[in-house]
Amino acid sequence: MSERRLEIPRYGWRTHGPGFAMIAVLLLLYAGGLTLLEINPARLITGFARLGDIVMLMLPPTPETWSRFLVYLDALGQTLAIAFLGTLTAAILGLPLGFLAARNIVTSRIIHFLARRGLDTVRSVDTLIWALIWINVVGLGPFAGALAIASSDVCALAKLMSEAIETADRRPVEGIMASGGTRAEAIRFGILPQIMPVFASQILYYIESNTRSATIIGIVGAGGIGMHLSEQIRVLEWQQAAFIILMVLITVAIIDAISRVLRRNIIGRA
Amino acid sequence: MPHVIHTVPVLPAPQLAPLTDAYAAAIAAKRRQMILGIAITLFLLALSGLGAEVDPAMFWNKIGNFTDYFSRLAHLDSGEYVWTDPAEWFWGLRRWTRLLGETLLIAYVGTITGAVVAFCTGFLCSARLVKSATLRATVRRLLEFCRTVPDLVFALIFVVAFGLGPLPGVMALAIHTAGALGKLFAEVVDNIDLKPVEGIAASGGSWFAQVRFGVVPQVLANFTSYTLLRFEINVRGASVLGFVGAGGIGEELIIAIRRFYYADVSAILVLIVLCVMLIDIGTEKLRHGLVRMEGAR
Incomplete structure (x- = not known):
């Protein structure tokens, strides 16, 4: 009887060495991080116990009085206004900047490089930092919040747009140039119709995600619901805090639903 | 005198009229939709402007603060530009x-x-x-x-x-x-x-x-x-x-x-x-x- 051997794949240092080494480095870094950040089981256990207490205290979520509910509703409206205004301002400013940073529109390598780096620099500053800066300029309140959202998203939108422009089909542009159109006409009739649907659906995404960011912008005093939320947490009114979080969740869900319908229409039409 | 040669075939008027009308109607419908969209956006914009307490006049007066703020960011306490003394900065x-x-x-x-x-x-x-x-x-x-x-x-x-x-x-x-x-x-x-x-x-x-x-x-x-x-x-x-x-x-x-x-x-x-x-x-x-x-x- 001949012996049948099953070829079993071997796990050796040669085949899996690099992978193991990488995982080892990642784990080592993780363990180092836990030690340096002073994260240990004792703190986690007491923390989670206290967190459990907090969650129990949150139930049931309630605004307590109708007048407070109206105050929160008003603040939530303000949050939506901040998100909408900020995103639209960013979109209006971001579109031309996107053209400036697109390699096929601006052929100068230096301008392209400077535009891209400039966009990256502004993009790497968080919205909340922008909010603090704008508060120093226009004072506390929602206006500073809208400006903060606008300034942090201008560059993100511009970058997305420049990528959309770079991948746009060249043929319409060539057709317009060949039949004697100017550069402006080539952009208006050759490129703009191609990127408009992308642009519109990106704006909708940003309004969605900015509704989320606008809820926290109030933590530093730039208007909206965040101010009330951080205040209620600070004075340990957990039921009200939970109620505000619930209101935010519902609002975000509604905005999500609306923008999903709009986006489907826009993409369907294009 | 330059003579013009018409090489583009054009349909006779009675056949052409319905096509141009249909085209005009399609364009008009698209335009109406766009104007409606813009109107709604502008309305929402005005509403959020009120909600966010936007004050263009105040913004115009205070935009100086913004440049001023950045120029202050670029100065040390001594009044020198920050890049003149990186060690101090x-x-x-x-x-x-x-x-x-x-x-x-x-x-x-x-x-x-x-x-x-x-x-x-x-x-x-x-x-x-x-x-x-x-x-x-x-x-x-x-x-x-x-x-x-x-x-x-x-x-x-x-x-x-x-x-x-x-x-x-x-x-x-x-x-x-x-x-x-x-x-x-x-x-x-x-x-x-x-x-x-x-x-x-x-x-x-x-x-x-x-x-x-x-x-x-x-x-x-x-x-x-x-x-x-x-x-x-x-x-x-x-x-x-x-x-x-x-x-x-x-x-x-x-x-x-x-x-x-x-x-x-x-x-x-x-x-x-x-x-x-x-x-x-x-x-x-x-x-x-x-x-x-x-x-x-």
Whole structure:
């Protein structure tokens, strides 16, 4: 009887060495991080116990009085206004900047490089930092919040747009140039119709995600619901805090639903 | 006299009229729709302008403050430009680098923890791997909650529960990351090729064997790429966690801004921007390498 051997794949240092080494480095870094950040089981256990207490205290979520509910509703409206205004301002400013940073529109390598780096620099500053800066300029309140959202998203939108422009089909542009159109006409009739649907659906995404960011912008005093939320947490009114979080969740869900319908229409039409 | 040759064939008027009319009607309908869209947007814009207390006149008067603010950021206390004396500008470099390192560590530990949770839950909410609809729906709702609540709100709550310091920051980032990545991971798992999984199932492999040898090799590259992207986002997010007392460089920054230590503000901002950019470039390189590795297979 001949012996049948099953070829079993071997796990050796040669085949899996690099992978193991990488995982080892990642784990080592993780363990180092836990030690340096002073994260240990004792703190986690007491923390989670206290967190459990907090969650129990949150139930049931309630605004307590109708007048407070109206105050929160008003603040939530303000949050939506901040998100909408900020995103639209960013979109209006971001579109031309996107053209400036697109390699096929601006052929100068230096301008392209400077535009891209400039966009990256502004993009790497968080919205909340922008909010603090704008508060120093226009004072506390929602206006500073809208400006903060606008300034942090201008560059993100511009970058997305420049990528959309770079991948746009060249043929319409060539057709317009060949039949004697100017550069402006080539952009208006050759490129703009191609990127408009992308642009519109990106704006909708940003309004969605900015509704989320606008809820926290109030933590530093730039208007909206965040101010009330951080205040209620600070004075340990957990039921009200939970109620505000619930209101935010519902609002975000509604905005999500609306923008999903709009986006489907826009993409369907294009 | 130049003679003009008409080479374009034109339909006779009675045949042409309905076509041009239809074209005009189609254009008019499109235009009406666009005008309606613009009108609604403008109305909402005006409404939000009122809601956000926008005051163009005040903005115009105070826009000087903005440039003024940046020029103050560019000056030392002595009145000199900051770049004339880098040693004075970055007087707290040691402390700030340590805090920046802490920020990076918070982002790293938060991202890894969140990614591991997302890795486990991503498989749980895929219809192709889990039969129970209730389990899938529960996991999905939970992930949705985790990513809808902003990380800073989690941080605010965790600071009360766990005390000040990096721990609440790590927890907040981890939970938010788990929610965001869990959704993306689930989408990746939904798009896999089921043949390897069926092969393992047919040769008697357990559920774990199916996932380990059938699914994981297919999704690992995508998972890694998403995790790297998330790490980038989390570095940015970790830079402001200190605003609510959850560790990192944010606390130093908010103190400097609130107390008008202009040179410190600009120094810390420069450090944050540099750091975020380095991380962006690094992860971009890694992701491209990953794509190449996948292509070479």
